[in-house]
Amino acid sequence: xxxxxxxSQKPVSNTDISxxxxxxxxxxxxLCVERGVFDAYGDEWRYDDDVARSLEVNADVLRxxxxxxxxxxxxxxxxxGAHRLTPLGRVLIPGPGxxxxxxxxxxxxxxxxxxxxHTLLTGEAGFHHHYGTDYFTWLSDHKEAFAQFSEAMxxxxxxxxxxxxxxxxxxxxxxxxxxxGGSGYLLSAVLRERPSLRGxxxxxxxxxxxxxxxxESCGLTDRVTIAPGDVFxxxxxxxxIYVLASVLHDWSDDDATRILxxxxxxxxxxxxxxxxxxxxxxxxxxxxxxxxxxxLAILVNGRERTRPEWSSLFGRAGLRLTKVISxxxxxxxxxxxAE
Ligand SMILES: C[S@@+](CC[C@H](N)C(=O)[O-])C[C@H]1O[C@@H](n2cnc3c(N)ncnc32)[C@H](O)[C@@H]1O
Numbered sequence: 280x281x282x283x284x285x286x287s288q289k290p291v292s293n294t295d296i297s298x299x300x301x302x303x304x305x306x307x308x309x310l311c312v313e314r315g316v317f318d319a320y321g322d323e324w325r326y327d328d329d330v331a332r333s334l335e336v337n338a339d340v341l342r343x344x345x346x347x348x349x350x351x352x353x354x355x356x357x358x359x360g361a362h363r364l365t366p367l368g369r370v371l372i373p374g375p376g377x378x379x380x381x382x383x384x385x386x387x388x389x390x391x392x393x394x395x396x397h398t399l400l401t402g403e404a405g406f407h408h409h410y411g412t413d414y415f416t417w418l419s420d421h422k423e424a425f426a427q428f429s430e431a432m433x434x435x436x437x438x439x440x441x442x443x444x445x446x447x448x449x450x451x452x453x454x455x456x457x458x459x460g461g462s463g464y465l466l467s468a469v470l471r472e473r474p475s476l477r478g479x480x481x482x483x484x485x486x487x488x489x490x491x492x493x494x495e496s497c498g499l500t501d502r503v504t505i506a507p508g509d510v511f512x513x514x515x516x517x518x519x520i521y522v523l524a525s526v527l528h529d530w531s532d533d534d535a536t537r538i539l540x541x542x543x544x545x546x547x548x549x550x551x552x553x554x555x556x557x558x559x560x561x562x563x564x565x566x567x568x569x570x571x572x573x574x575l576a577i578l579v580n581g582r583e584r585t586r587p588e589w590s591s592l593f594g595r596a597g598l599r600l601t602k603v604i605s606x607x608x609x610x611x612x613x614x615x616x617a618e
Contacts, residue, residue, distance in 0.1 A: 459486075459521070480504070483509065503510030
């Protein structure tokens, strides 16, 4: 029998239990982000009925949502019955804040989560079980959803990269390929950091729909080539640097190894591959990635990885992990050809 150290047994409160079982707070929070509710309150005291009218939503339900989120310290009420966001609530106003890109509400994520039991039983993605196809194939067939996903990624990357780009020693010249570069935001940040570097934005065709317009707006068109393709088939050869930002965590070890092997084939002995990912269990923000790890399992059969897991993944693909540079966002994991 296991012996229990009585001194570690804290009394369990109803608040502790509710924190474990409550699923409505995150859903209502995401719903309010999606429908612009936090935006509508902004910094002002507002009457729920006025907000409901301006947003064209049901006033009774909005009042009840605000009451429920007040119990979670998101809103406060004054003597006249108006509400305003607390400092915690203000974090939820969309924009480049700590939650940018992660607070949306999409029906397809929820359908996948509804199949979490399937993931637990089989290890397979709940998304695939529900939709009969994988996440990125489905997004490619639903252009608006893909645009929404890419915009969320762009905001997330913007937020995570704040001090991250300058933490990596980018070469001063040559070509950087951003594999699975999505919106192209990260590549634009690298090119601004190194004015003589050229870039190739590589991603699925549907992910690149707005890339040309984006680089025009950044004045970077003449330094960027937009390259549609599938990373499992091959990536542009001979570049100095291959970047994979939040790409490998979308895949199982087997698929991530295939992706790295494809990149390896295109690398020269002087090429470097850098992944921008979390290193699970390291850094002050690590705890929140244990949840994201399961989100990835349910959506894409992906996973977050510890340092030994990263090292072994690169090793399986014939690469050697040479450096891990931690930033306040994610970490740069640098690898070169193993031999
Ligand atoms: C999580 S997003 C990361 C986007 C971007 N690197 C960033 O950090 O903002 C993963 C990216 O991988 C791309 N992707 C998925 N499957 C792919 C494939 N088979 N070939 C190329 N890119 C793919 C997606 O379109 C998406 O842009």
